[in-house]
Amino acid sequence: MTHSRFSLAALCLGVFLSVAAGSAAHAAADRSEVIERVISHGIRPGFEAFAGSAERLAAATHQLCSAPDAEKFAATTAAFADLIDSWSRVEFIRLGPLAADNRLERVMFWPDRRSRGLAQVQEAIRTGDDSVTDPVALAGKSVALQGLPALDFVLAGTGSEEIAAGTAPMRCAFAAAIADNVSDIAGQFTAEWNDPDGFSRLWLEPDALNPMFRDGDEQLSRLLTMIGDGIELIHVQRLEPVVQDSRKAMKPKAALFWRSGNFGRTLGGNIEGLESLFVAAQLQDLVPASDARRLDGTLFGFHEARAVFAEVPGDIAGLATDEAGYNRLAYGDIVLTGLIDNFKETIPVMFGLISGFSTLDGD
Amino acid sequence: MHLFSPTPLIDRRRFLAGFGAGVAGLLAPGAARALERSDALFASAYMTRDGYGVAMLTERGEILHRTPLPDRGHDVVMAPDGSSAIAFARRPGTFAVKFDPAGRTPPLTISSPEGRHFYGHGAFSLGGRLVYATENDFDAARGMIGIYDVADRMTRIGEFESHGVGPHDIEIxxxxxxxxxxxxxxxxxxxxxxxxxxxxxxxxxxxxxxxATGALVARHALAPELHQLSLRHMARDGRGRVWFACQNQGDATQVHQLVGHLSADLSALRLIDLPEEPLVSLRGYVGSIECNATSGLVAITSPRGNVAISFEGDSGRIVDELRIRNVCGVAPHGAGFIRSTGEGEFAEARLDIGFDNHIAVARG
Known part of the structure; x- marks a missing residue:
C-alpha cells in the first residue's frame, strides 16, 4: 500500500497556489496564534499528563518491589497501561524536546528489527545484571534497555509472573529503574515545553536566523507535517506490519506492546493525541466556509479511526481467527490513508503550502 | 554525482554519436527542433498526473523524450558515450530502468535481487560496460554495491560491501x-x-x-557528535575533490555545517564553514550538490528551506542565494547551474510535471 504524496488535485492547483503563496506573509500573525493554541491546549497538557502517569507508574513499581504481591502487580500493570496511553498521545510531537538528546529513542526504541533490543533486555534479566536496576546507570546504557518496549517485556514477557510471586527482585528493580528513567525524561519534556524561552519560543517567533522557522508558512507547515507524519507512521510502522495483506498472513507479534495487550490502547492514544493537536489549532477559523467543511471532514476520519482502535482486543492474536475483527482493523488502516492524504495534500494545499511533486520528504 | 567520465562533461560530437546520427528524425517535430537548437541535454525523473517517468530535456526545459517508470524514480546516470541511461528507483524501491535517451529501443526494466533494494543512485564504470548500484541487504542491514553488465541485459554479475549502512551516492x-x-x-x-x-x-x-577487489581503502567519518548528519550526495570538482552534502537526522534546533569535501588524494575529509544565515536557511537538509568545473562553483539546494545556494569552491564565498519553492534538482550549465523543482520548474520553464531530486547531465 504505497502512499503517494502527489495528486491530480495538487498538480492542477499548482499554478494557482504558487501565485497565492504570497498570502503566507499576511497570515504570519494568524499562524503564530495557531501554534500558541496548539502548544497551550495540545502539547503542554499532553506532556504534563505523560509526566504524571510516569510518576504514578514509578510509585506503583517501587511499592510492588518493596512487598510484591498480585494486587500490587496488577496496579503496576494498570499504571503501565495508563503510561502507554499518555505517551501515545504525545509520541509523534517529534520536534524540540522530544527530538533532543535521543530522548525519543530512550523512551521508545521501536521498531526493534532483528530483536536486538529485546535480546539486551532478556540478557540483562538472565544474567541478573544489577547495573540496570540503578536508574542513573540505566540512563547511560543502550537506549533499548531504557524505555517502554523494554518495560513491556519486563512486566509482561516470559517469566514476568515471578515478579508478583516475589521471586524476581532484580527484574522488579529493573522495572522500577525503567519507570524512574522514563519519569525523569518526562520531567525534562514538561520543563522544556513550559519554558517560555525554550523551543516554544522558536516555534512562535519566526525569524531569518531561527533554525527551524523563517515565517508563518514554516510554522504551520511543521504542524501539518508533524500530524501527517504521525498518522503515516501509525499506518506504515504500526499497522501494516501486523495487518499484512490478509488475515492468514497477519503477524500478531509484530504488534507494539502485544505482550501487555496494549496494542489497541497505543493506537487509540496516537490518534487522540494527533486529533487534539488538530482541534487545538482551530484551522477552520482561517479558511473559507467550504474549506472549513472539508476540515470538519478530517475530524470524521479521526473519529472513525478511534472507534476502530477502541475495539482492538488485548489478545491481538485472536484476530487471526476473527474475520470480522480483522476486517475492522484493516478498515482502520484504510481510514488512516485518507487522513494521510488530508494532512499531506489537501490541507497544505488549502494554505498554499505545497503544490505538486514534493521532494520534501527526504532523500 | 553525474560526472563519471574522465572529462567532466561529454562533448557535443561524442554525444551526438551516441545519441545517434539522424536521431532528430525519430523525435516528434517539436522535439527535433528543440534538439537542433540546444546546447545541452539533461535527464530527470518526474511525475505527472498519469504516473512516473524520466525525461530528457534541453537547457530551456523542452522535453525531448519521456520514458515511463513503474514507480517513483530518483537519480539517472548516463553512459559515457551517451548511448544509454539508467534510472534508479527511489529508496527503498526495487527497480532500475535502462533506456535509450532518444527512445530508439524499448526500455529494459530490472529488479533488485531477493533481499535487496536500491537506494536511488548508481554510476557507470569509466568504459561504460558496467554499472554500480547502491543497494541494501535489508535483513542484514548491510550496504552493498551491486554490479551490473550493461551490455548483457543488465545482468547482475556481482556485488561487494559498501562498508557502511545505507549507501546512497557513488562517485567513480x-x-x-x-x-x-x-x-x-x-x-x-x-x-x-x-x-x-x-x-x-x-x-x-x-x-x-x-x-577491482571491493577492498576498503579508507573510511572517513565526521566527528562523533555529528553522527546524525547523514552523508548523502556527492559531486566531483575540477580539482578532483569530492564534495559531499549532509542531511541532519537529529535535533533540528541544532545548526551544523552540512557541506564539505574529500581531498583529491582521498585521504582527508573536512566540512567547510558556510555563513550562519544561508546555513540556517538550509533547514539542516541539502537535497542535491553539484560542481561546475568551468567556473569552480559549487551549488547546493534545499527543498526544505526552499533555497538554492552557489559558492566558490576554493574560497567558500557565497555567489548567490536564491529563494525557490521546493527546489532540489541542480546541474552545471555554462559557468553556472540550472535547477528544477517539485512544482514543475526546469531552468526558466514551467512544466505540468513535478521533478524529482536530481538532474543528470547528458550533454554539457
Missing part, C-alpha cells in the same frame, strides 16, 4: 580504480517503506573502495 574516480561511496547510515526495510530504523545509532561514513 578518474583513475578508474577507486570508487567513493557515501554511506548515509540510514537503515530502511521494504516492510516499513521509508521509515528510518536506526536514527539513534547512525554512523555515516564516506568509504573509498578499490573497484
Amino acid at each position: 574516480m578518474p583513475d578508474g580504480r577507486h570508487m567513493v561511496i557515501a554511506n548515509g547510515a540510514i537503515e530502511t526495510h521494504p516492510d516499513m517503506e521509508r521509515v528510518q530504523l536506526n536514527l539513534a545509532t547512525m554512523k555515516p561514513n564516506i568509504a573509498v573502495i578499490e573497484i
Whole structure:
C-alpha cells in the first residue's frame, strides 16, 4: 500500500497556489496564534499528563518491589497501561524536546528489527545484571534497555509472573529503574515545553536566523507535517506490519506492546493525541466556509479511526481467527490513508503550502 | 554525482554519436527542433498526473523524450558515450530502468535481487560496460554495491560491501580504480517503506573502495557528535575533490555545517564553514550538490528551506542565494547551474510535471 504524496488535485492547483503563496506573509500573525493554541491546549497538557502517569507508574513499581504481591502487580500493570496511553498521545510531537538528546529513542526504541533490543533486555534479566536496576546507570546504557518496549517485556514477557510471586527482585528493580528513567525524561519534556524561552519560543517567533522557522508558512507547515507524519507512521510502522495483506498472513507479534495487550490502547492514544493537536489549532477559523467543511471532514476520519482502535482486543492474536475483527482493523488502516492524504495534500494545499511533486520528504 | 567520465562533461560530437546520427528524425517535430537548437541535454525523473517517468530535456526545459517508470524514480546516470541511461528507483524501491535517451529501443526494466533494494543512485564504470548500484541487504542491514553488465541485459554479475549502512551516492574516480561511496547510515526495510530504523545509532561514513577487489581503502567519518548528519550526495570538482552534502537526522534546533569535501588524494575529509544565515536557511537538509568545473562553483539546494545556494569552491564565498519553492534538482550549465523543482520548474520553464531530486547531465 504505497502512499503517494502527489495528486491530480495538487498538480492542477499548482499554478494557482504558487501565485497565492504570497498570502503566507499576511497570515504570519494568524499562524503564530495557531501554534500558541496548539502548544497551550495540545502539547503542554499532553506532556504534563505523560509526566504524571510516569510518576504514578514509578510509585506503583517501587511499592510492588518493596512487598510484591498480585494486587500490587496488577496496579503496576494498570499504571503501565495508563503510561502507554499518555505517551501515545504525545509520541509523534517529534520536534524540540522530544527530538533532543535521543530522548525519543530512550523512551521508545521501536521498531526493534532483528530483536536486538529485546535480546539486551532478556540478557540483562538472565544474567541478573544489577547495573540496570540503578536508574542513573540505566540512563547511560543502550537506549533499548531504557524505555517502554523494554518495560513491556519486563512486566509482561516470559517469566514476568515471578515478579508478583516475589521471586524476581532484580527484574522488579529493573522495572522500577525503567519507570524512574522514563519519569525523569518526562520531567525534562514538561520543563522544556513550559519554558517560555525554550523551543516554544522558536516555534512562535519566526525569524531569518531561527533554525527551524523563517515565517508563518514554516510554522504551520511543521504542524501539518508533524500530524501527517504521525498518522503515516501509525499506518506504515504500526499497522501494516501486523495487518499484512490478509488475515492468514497477519503477524500478531509484530504488534507494539502485544505482550501487555496494549496494542489497541497505543493506537487509540496516537490518534487522540494527533486529533487534539488538530482541534487545538482551530484551522477552520482561517479558511473559507467550504474549506472549513472539508476540515470538519478530517475530524470524521479521526473519529472513525478511534472507534476502530477502541475495539482492538488485548489478545491481538485472536484476530487471526476473527474475520470480522480483522476486517475492522484493516478498515482502520484504510481510514488512516485518507487522513494521510488530508494532512499531506489537501490541507497544505488549502494554505498554499505545497503544490505538486514534493521532494520534501527526504532523500 | 553525474560526472563519471574522465572529462567532466561529454562533448557535443561524442554525444551526438551516441545519441545517434539522424536521431532528430525519430523525435516528434517539436522535439527535433528543440534538439537542433540546444546546447545541452539533461535527464530527470518526474511525475505527472498519469504516473512516473524520466525525461530528457534541453537547457530551456523542452522535453525531448519521456520514458515511463513503474514507480517513483530518483537519480539517472548516463553512459559515457551517451548511448544509454539508467534510472534508479527511489529508496527503498526495487527497480532500475535502462533506456535509450532518444527512445530508439524499448526500455529494459530490472529488479533488485531477493533481499535487496536500491537506494536511488548508481554510476557507470569509466568504459561504460558496467554499472554500480547502491543497494541494501535489508535483513542484514548491510550496504552493498551491486554490479551490473550493461551490455548483457543488465545482468547482475556481482556485488561487494559498501562498508557502511545505507549507501546512497557513488562517485567513480578518474583513475578508474577507486570508487567513493557515501554511506548515509540510514537503515530502511521494504516492510516499513521509508521509515528510518536506526536514527539513534547512525554512523555515516564516506568509504573509498578499490573497484577491482571491493577492498576498503579508507573510511572517513565526521566527528562523533555529528553522527546524525547523514552523508548523502556527492559531486566531483575540477580539482578532483569530492564534495559531499549532509542531511541532519537529529535535533533540528541544532545548526551544523552540512557541506564539505574529500581531498583529491582521498585521504582527508573536512566540512567547510558556510555563513550562519544561508546555513540556517538550509533547514539542516541539502537535497542535491553539484560542481561546475568551468567556473569552480559549487551549488547546493534545499527543498526544505526552499533555497538554492552557489559558492566558490576554493574560497567558500557565497555567489548567490536564491529563494525557490521546493527546489532540489541542480546541474552545471555554462559557468553556472540550472535547477528544477517539485512544482514543475526546469531552468526558466514551467512544466505540468513535478521533478524529482536530481538532474543528470547528458550533454554539457
